[in-house]
Amino acid sequence: MLAKEYADRLSRVRKAMADKGFGALVVCDPANLFYLTGYNAWSFYTPQCLLVGPDGAPHLFARAMDALGAAYTCNLDDDHIHGYPEDLVHRPDVHPFDWIADVMRGLVPAGEVIGVECDCHYFSPRGYQALERGLPANRLIDCAELVNWVRVVKSSYEIEQLRIAGSIAEHAMRAAFNALRPGRRQCDVVAEIMAAQTCGTPEHGGDYPALVPLLPTGKSAGTPHLTWTQGVFSTGEATTVELAGTYGRYHAPLARTVMLGEPPSRLLDTSKVVAEAMQATLAAMRPGVDGGTVHKAFDRVIKPHGLQKDSRIGYSIGIGYPPDWGERTVSLRPGERTELAAGMAFHVILGIWMDDWGYELSEPVVVTDTGVEKLTDLPHELTVWR
Amino acid sequence: MLAKEYADRLSRVRKAMADKGFGALVVCDPANLFYLTGYNAWSFYTPQCLLVGPDGAPHLFARAMDALGAAYTCNLDDDHIHGYPEDLVHRPDVHPFDWIADVMRGLVPAGEVIGVECDCHYFSPRGYQALERGLPANRLIDCAELVNWVRVVKSSYEIEQLRIAGSIAEHAMRAAFNALRPGRRQCDVVAEIMAAQTCGTPEHGGDYPALVPLLPTGKSAGTPHLTWTQGVFSTGEATTVELAGTYGRYHAPLARTVMLGEPPSRLLDTSKVVAEAMQATLAAMRPGVDGGTVHKAFDRVIKPHGLQKDSRIGYSIGIGYPPDWGERTVSLRPGERTELAAGMAFHVILGIWMDDWGYELSEPVVVTDTGVEKLTDLPHELTVWR
Numbered sequence: 001m002l003a004k005e006y007a008d009r010l011s012r013v014r015k016a017m018a019d020k021g022f023g024a025l026v027v028c029d030p031a032n033l034f035y036l037t038g039y040n041a042w043s044f045y046t047p048q049c050l051l052v053g054p055d056g057a058p059h060l061f062a063r064a065m066d067a068l069g070a071a072y073t074c075n076l077d078d079d080h081i082h083g084y085p086e087d088l089v090h091r092p093d094v095h096p097f098d099w100i101a102d103v104m105r106g107l108v109p110a111g112e113v114i115g116v117e118c119d120c121h122y123f124s125p126r127g128y129q130a131l132e133r134g135l136p137a138n139r140l141i142d143c144a145e146l147v148n149w150v151r152v153v154k155s156s157y158e159i160e161q162l163r164i165a166g167s168i169a170e171h172a173m174r175a176a177f178n179a180l181r182p183g184r185r186q187c188d189v190v191a192e193i194m195a196a197q198t199c200g201t202p203e204h205g206g207d208y209p210a211l212v213p214l215l216p217t218g219k220s221a222g223t224p225h226l227t228w229t230q231g232v233f234s235t236g237e238a239t240t241v242e243l244a245g246t247y248g249r250y251h252a253p254l255a256r257t258v259m260l261g262e263p264p265s266r267l268l269d270t271s272k273v274v275a276e277a278m279q280a281t282l283a284a285m286r287p288g289v290d291g292g293t294v295h296k297a298f299d300r301v302i303k304p305h306g307l308q309k310d311s312r313i314g315y316s317i318g319i320g321y322p323p324d325w326g327e328r329t330v331s332l333r334p335g336e337r338t339e340l341a342a343g344m345a346f347h348v349i350l351g352i353w354m355d356d357w358g359y360e361l362s363e364p365v366v367v368t369d370t371g372v373e374k375l376t377d378l379p380h381e382l383t384v385w386r
Numbered sequence: 387m388l389a390k391e392y393a394d395r396l397s398r399v400r401k402a403m404a405d406k407g408f409g410a411l412v413v414c415d416p417a418n419l420f421y422l423t424g425y426n427a428w429s430f431y432t433p434q435c436l437l438v439g440p441d442g443a444p445h446l447f448a449r450a451m452d453a454l455g456a457a458y459t460c461n462l463d464d465d466h467i468h469g470y471p472e473d474l475v476h477r478p479d480v481h482p483f484d485w486i487a488d489v490m491r492g493l494v495p496a497g498e499v500i501g502v503e504c505d506c507h508y509f510s511p512r513g514y515q516a517l518e519r520g521l522p523a524n525r526l527i528d529c530a531e532l533v534n535w536v537r538v539v540k541s542s543y544e545i546e547q548l549r550i551a552g553s554i555a556e557h558a559m560r561a562a563f564n565a566l567r568p569g570r571r572q573c574d575v576v577a578e579i580m581a582a583q584t585c586g587t588p589e590h591g592g593d594y595p596a597l598v599p600l601l602p603t604g605k606s607a608g609t610p611h612l613t614w615t616q617g618v619f620s621t622g623e624a625t626t627v628e629l630a631g632t633y634g635r636y637h638a639p640l641a642r643t644v645m646l647g648e649p650p651s652r653l654l655d656t657s658k659v660v661a662e663a664m665q666a667t668l669a670a671m672r673p674g675v676d677g678g679t680v681h682k683a684f685d686r687v688i689k690p691h692g693l694q695k696d697s698r699i700g701y702s703i704g705i706g707y708p709p710d711w712g713e714r715t716v717s718l719r720p721g722e723r724t725e726l727a728a729g730m731a732f733h734v735i736l737g738i739w740m741d742d743w744g745y746e747l748s749e750p751v752v753v754t755d756t757g758v759e760k761l762t763d764l765p766h767e768l769t770v771w772r
Contacts, residue, residue, distance in 0.1 A: 041611040042597055045507070045710035065697055065739055069602075069609025086697040087721075090714045092530055095505070119481070119512040121431070122709075126504040126528060128511035142512060144478055187591030191584035198577035205573030205616025208598045211428055216455075223455025225427040230591025311451055311472040322708040323508075324431035328476045335473075353451055 002038070005157055006075055009036055012150045013052060023112025025052040025143060026104075026131065028123035030321040032147040033060070034249055039074035041066055044122045044321065046089055047096040051104060059107060061100045063089060097127040101134020108138060115143030121323065148329050152316055153343040158250065159366050162318070162345055164204045165252035166364060166375025168245030172196040172206075173254050173376070176213070176243065177383055180258050182235040186215060186228040193243060200247065209244040210251060210320035216240055221257075221358040224351055235261040238382075240351070240360040244325055245376075251317055251325040252375045253347045255362035258383045270307065270359045271382035274350050277301040278361055278380055281313065281332075281348055285365065285372045291336025298332075298350070307352060314348040317364060340367050345375075388424070391543055392461055395422055398536045399438060409498025410490075411438040411529060412517070414509035416707040418533040419446070420635055425460035427452055430508045430707065432475055433482040437490060445493060447486045449475060483513040487520020494524060501529030507709065534715050538702055539729040544636065545752050548704070548731055550590045551638035552750055552761025555631030558582040558592075559640050559762070562599070562629065563769055566644050568621040572601060572614040579629060586633065595630040595637060596706035602626055607643075607744035610737055621647040624768075626737070626746040630711055631762075637703055637711040638761045639733045641748035644769045656693065656745045657768035660736050663687040664747055664766055667699065667718075667734055671751065671758045677722025684718075684736070693738060700734040703750060726753050731761075 013036065017025050027050040033039045036050060036058060043066040051059040057080045060070055067083025070076070084099045108114060114135065117123055119142070132140055154162065175196035179189040193213045200206030216226040217239035224242070233239065237260060244253040259267065277298050284297035291314075298313050314332035317325055325347075330338045332346065349362035361380055365372040399422065403411050413436040419425045422436060422444060429452040437445040443466045446456060453469025456462070470485045494500060500521065503509055505528070518526055540548065561582035565575040579599045586592030602612040603625035610628070619625065623646060630639040645653065663684050670683035677700075684699050700718035703711055711733075716724045718732065735748035747766055751758040 040613070041609070042600060042613055042709065043611045045597075045712075066609075066611055068739065068741070069606060069612065072606050072609055072612060087719070089698070090701070090712075090717060116511075118515075119510045121508060121510070123511065124505045124507070125502075125509065125511050125514035128514075129504075185585075185591050187593075188585050191581040191592075194584055195577040195581045198580055199571075199574050200616070205571050205614075206577075207573075208613060211431075212594045214428060220455060220458050223427070223452070223458055225429045225452055226455065226458060227426070227428055227594060228591075230586070312475070315476070323428065326431075326476075331476060333473070353454065355454070 005155060006036070009150065013147055014054060016146050016150055017052070017115060020115060020143070020146070021113055022115035022143065023054065024108045025115040025146065026117065027052060027147055028117045029120035029147070030122065031319040034319055035147065035151055037074040037076055039070055040249065041073065047127055049100065051107060053107065061103070063096070095126055095130045097130035098134055101131050104135060108135070110137035112138055114138050114140050115146055116140045118142035145328055148327050151318055151327055152329050153341055154318060154345055154366070158318065159343065161248050161250035162252055162366060162375055164247040165245045165250045168197065168200045168204065168206050168247055169243065169252040169254040169364065170245065170376040170378060171201060172243050172245055173241065173256055173378060176241045177258065180233060180239060180260065180385065182260050183232050185230050185232055186217070187230050189233065190215065190228045197243065197245065204247055207246040207249060209246045210322045210325040211244065213241065213243040216358065219356040222353045222356055224353055224358065233260060238263070238267055238357065240358050242360060249319045249321070251320045252364040253317060253325055253362065254364060254376055255349055255351065255360040256378065256383055257359050257361065258385065260385050262386070263382060263384055267357065267359060268382060270352060273302055273305045273307060274352065274359060274361050275380040277350055278348070278363060282363065282365065282372055285340055285367060286370060287341050287367060288339055290339045291330055291332045292334055294332045295334055295336070309352060311351070313350055314346045317345050317347045342367055342369050391541060392422070395536065399533055400440060402532050402536055403438070403501060406501060406529070406532070407499055408501035408529065409440065410494045411501040411532065412503065413438060413533055414503045415506035415533070416508065417705040420705055421533065421537055423460040423462055425456060426635065427459065433513055435486065437493060439493065447489070449482070481512055481516045483516035484520055487517050490521060494521070496523035499525050499527055501532055502526045504528035531714055534713050537704055537713055538715050539727055540704060540731055540752070544704065545729065547634050547636035548638055548752060548761055550633040551631045551636045553631065554583065554586045554590065554592050554633055555629065555638040555640040555750065556762040556764060557587060558629050558631055559627065559642055559764060562627045563644065566619060566625060566646065566771065568646050569618050571616050571618055572603070573616050575619065576601065576614045583629065583631065590633055593632040593635060595632045596708045596711040597630065599627065599629040602744065605742040608739045608742055610739055610744065619646060624649070624653055624743065626744050628746060635705045635707070637706045638750040639703060639711055639748065640750060640762055641735055641737070641746040642764065642769055643745050643747065644771065646771050648772070649768060649770055653743065653745060654768060656738060659688055659691045659693060660738065660745060660747050661766040663736055664734070664749060668749065668751065668758055671726055671753060672756060673727050673753060674725055676725045677716055677718045678720055680718045681720055681722070695738060697737070699736055700732045703731050703733045728753055728755050
């Protein structure tokens with residue numbers, strides 16, 4: 001069933017390559033490898049990449065021990081899987097991309113321009129320089145997230161994966177609501193959230209999210225990306241909870257804020273404004289509307305209340321690997337000209353991060369023909385435990 | 387108490403910088419940022435770095451929303467924390483390192499050579515090119531894991547962190563032994579392991595490991611880096627379990643193999659040879675012995691049994707962030723000339739990965755004045771559940 005899906009993805013990538021004049025494309029982002037071939041393993045800490053030519057099957061390059069079992073997940077035959085020798089790992093004098101470039105010279109005709117993922121997480125300057133040195137008859141050009149942009153509009157298969165991820169996100173957030181109590185250690189609460197994320201539901205087991213659960217609490221709640229400690233949660237403090245449900249590498253991220261005890265009026269007031277802003281934001285999202293216009297709908301609600309948010313209010317989601325579940329393409333922010341289209345998916349995250357407090361409310365959604373479909377169904381208000 | 391520790395680390399890094407003729411060093415590896423300043427957040431998915439000069443406090447560069455709360459974890463004052471504007475995130479036309487280079491021009495004198503971490507996970511070719519373009523009066527040179535090499539020998543404070551991580555690893559592996567049963571979904575078993583890793587012990591809460599638990603099972607057990615599915619464990623199949631105990635970002639990785647049901651003689655025989663090889667390997671480890679010699683002690687045991695292992699049998703460990711808990715410095719493999727020294731820490735991992743089966747046994751250790759100290763205490767045999 002997925003054969004047609006993969007063929008379609010590859011043909012869309014090739015069309016984009018042709019438009020840019022690329023004779024070949026070097027893909028290093030693990031999410032893009034998964035998108036194009038299904039290859040899926042925690043092997044991205046040593047160099048790996050996919051070479052996409054204008055026709056035929058792509059070529060996967062990975063460390064020998066990973067290449068050996070690559071066929072367990074990817075749709076390539078042995079002739080298209082190349083394992084570089086183990087003794088190239090972590091050497092000061094040679095680099096796996098020296099070896100990869102040697103093989104690529106036999107696969108890419110001289111003179112062809114090669115698109116390269118120059119700003120993805122697992123491709124280093126040293127790897128790039130090795131590729132450049134090893135392919136003197138080709139010109140390397142930053143492909144500017146070519147595959148990521150192809151991924152922006154999801155197929156119906158992908159939307160189904162996202163719906164399942166949404167059901168797991170909802171399950172995990174309920175686990176967070178039940179676990180967060182005064183006097184409990186942060187690590188013990190996170191353990192329950194992670195267990196819920198990983199078990200998933202009886203029908204659909206959970207996969208690992210690209211980010212661990214983030215639960216900044218108390219004064220640090222204004223710092224969104226702090227990870228947990230063994231400190232305890234306290235009555236009188238609010239905690240922002242950001243997590244994801246993950247299914248088959250597809251992510252539905254979700255954020256809520258939990259108050260232990262009576263909420264201060266500042267927080268309660270903010271929560272009401274943000275809930276209203278969420279309604280306005282979601283109502284503005286439909287095909288043909290650009291990201292900047294969506295942001296305006298948000299801004300129009302919060303501005304009169306003296307609230308301010310410098311960071312974007314959403315970004316494209318789908319497949320993700322650590323350290324990020326965002327696709328690094330469309331953002332909902334001032335000036336974003338990309339128009340929404342049916343099949344796009346976003347994490348709409350309204351995070352208000354102040355010096356010593358914060359409030360978060362988010363919603364993962366898919367753009368439909370007429371608006372958005374929410375992937376989770378939890379109240380938009382401040383969660384209070386008394 | 388840690389002030390002296392940080393001062394000592396910085397002075398060792400500066401000595402290495404002076405030896406290499408670097409007037410400044412750009413550090414991007416999150417483990418190195420943590421080592422030098424304590425900075426700790428899941429913020430490495432957008433560009434960040436530390437600039438170390440020949441004196442004074444280093445300068446931290448991060449996204450505005452992360453810079454705001456950086457002081458919660460790092461030992462720098464506000465004058466040394468620089469937040470780049472939010473609208474630089476994920477732009478096709480501008481890059482955060484353009485902004486960072488602009489600030490750096492005012493901090494690094496013209497003519498100075500700048501060492502750069504050119505092969506770490508979160509520094510992209512595009513970031514490197516922006517730095518090069520923005521610092522035309524300086525020459526950038528790959529620093530070849532300068533800080534990682536300083537990290538190789540641990541202080542007594544660090545060894546204490548590793549011991550705690552070891553106690554958590556042991557706890558998590560026992561959870562794996564108790565959870566792995568025929569008919570259970572892989573995801574449900576992993577959920578229990580992750581919960582144990584995250585709770586840690588009553589005295590010491592667990593931190594997130596740099597890798598998720600890896601449990602390739604059955605025919606796929608020959609593929610070390612596969613992650614779990616929702617498939618069920620079966621009687622008659624072996625599973626290799628690789629996980630870590632993590633405490634305050636310090637890692638003690640640990641691997642064992644679990645057989646559900648009667649083990650085939652091939653696996654049982656291999657387990658005995660590997661246990662003997664582990665004894666021989668650990669016995670060979672002490673200050674003054676080089677990594678290649680340690681590998682020989684291993685090879686001498688397995689060769690007569692017709693076993694073969696192409697990959698290294700160990701690597702330096704300590705602080706880790708996703709995707710790797712290795713330090714990317716010393717490996718235990720043929721030809722490794724680095725001599726062991728007291729205070730080094732290793733994950734000695736004897737993984738035999740065949741086409742359709744595998745066996746793993748590992749031990750995290752610290753090198754002492756006379757040999758090694760084991761960080762965990764579990765039997766070295768094949769774990770069998772009948």
